[in-house]
Amino acid sequence: MELEGRGAGGVAGGPTTGPGRSPGESALLDGWLQRGVGRGAGGGEAGACRPPVRQESEPDPDYEALPAGATVTTHMVAGAVAGILEHCVMYPVDCVKTRMQSLQPDPAARYRNVLEALWRIVRTEGLWRPMRGLNITATGAGPAHALYFACYEKLKKTLSDVIHPGGNSHIANVVKQRMQMYNSPYHRVTDCVRAVWQNEGAGAFYRSYTTQLTMNIPFQAIHFMTYEFLQEHFNPHRQYDPSSHVISGACAGAVAAALTTPLDVCKTLLNTQESLALNSNLSGHITGMASAFRTVYQVGGVTAYFRGVQARVIYQIPSTAIAWSVYEFFKYLITKHQEERRAGK
Numbered sequence: 001m002e003l004e005g006r007g008a009g010g011v012a013g014g015p016t017t018g019p020g021r022s023p024g025e026s027a028l029l030d031g032w033l034q035r036g037v038g039r040g041a042g043g044g045e046a047g048a049c050r051p052p053v054r055q056e057s058e059p060d061p062d063y064e065a066l067p068a069g070a071t072v073t074t075h076m077v078a079g080a081v082a083g084i085l086e087h088c089v090m091y092p093v094d095c096v097k098t099r100m101q102s103l104q105p106d107p108a109a110r111y112r113n114v115l116e117a118l119w120r121i122v123r124t125e126g127l128w129r130p131m132r133g134l135n136i137t138a139t140g141a142g143p144a145h146a147l148y149f150a151c152y153e154k155l156k157k158t159l160s161d162v163i164h165p166g167g168n169s170h171i172a173n174v175v176k177q178r179m180q181m182y183n184s185p186y187h188r189v190t191d192c193v194r195a196v197w198q199n200e201g202a203g204a205f206y207r208s209y210t211t212q213l214t215m216n217i218p219f220q221a222i223h224f225m226t227y228e229f230l231q232e233h234f235n236p237h238r239q240y241d242p243s244s245h246v247i248s249g250a251c252a253g254a255v256a257a258a259l260t261t262p263l264d265v266c267k268t269l270l271n272t273q274e275s276l277a278l279n280s281n282l283s284g285h286i287t288g289m290a291s292a293f294r295t296v297y298q299v300g301g302v303t304a305y306f307r308g309v310q311a312r313v314i315y316q317i318p319s320t321a322i323a324w325s326v327y328e329f330f331k332y333l334i335t336k337h338q339e340e341r342r343a344g345k
Contacts (some may be wrong), residue, residue, distance in 0.1 A: 078326075
């Protein structure tokens, strides 16, 4: 009875320790009180003393670490869609860039800026003139960008974004730039391919091949390193973040385009074999990167290496923004679908 009396006093709020009670008994009673033991048969108060169990939500799938066996396919599909959209949307500006890189353009094809060039082309040559050659570009852009982004993802892990093979279809580049030139005699892709093959041979399709490869190495190195650098700043946790992909892609494309314009001018000259520039070349054809660099300097001096830089940068800003945002979106979408399928099994 003595124990019961002391226990009652403890429950009422008195001290739980006292004469005749061992420290162990006091600790045991304190533990019962803290857990709400003896506060009612229903135990409602006891339950209220316990912290609520927190339910963890399922995290979004990590689209930077794709499921095994699906990585290459996912990157290729996302890359192909991104490449086709990029080239189709920005093709009119690419047409202007080709014309503005002309070393000695026809008086009717001298333009002050990109907008004026587009307006004059549409007004004097027809609404669809800036789109001539789009079909061959779109055909080559799908498989080229599928490999382009698949290689990027692979090399990103092994070469720290220093080198990228890159590449549009080289034959497509030659054909579309011939069709983009002012007073181009070609109205269909097949006409252009047939004429070049018959008059200049198969080698004409590869005159700028070395320049294209040489340009791709610094362009892609600058492009991808700038993109990754900006992603570390704007998106350090590497989540799907459309705004960061657009900003990083646009800035990366602009920087890479501006710095590699001299190589692009030489590539355009090799692809188009501009007639006025050929007059300054004794061999009759401009072949090889060294010959192209020499001809550009002879015709226009140092400033000629940066012809069309405005159009090239304007082209690359939305172009790379579209490419990266569409690529990252499809990569995220496909990965999420794969994760949902795996969770449903």
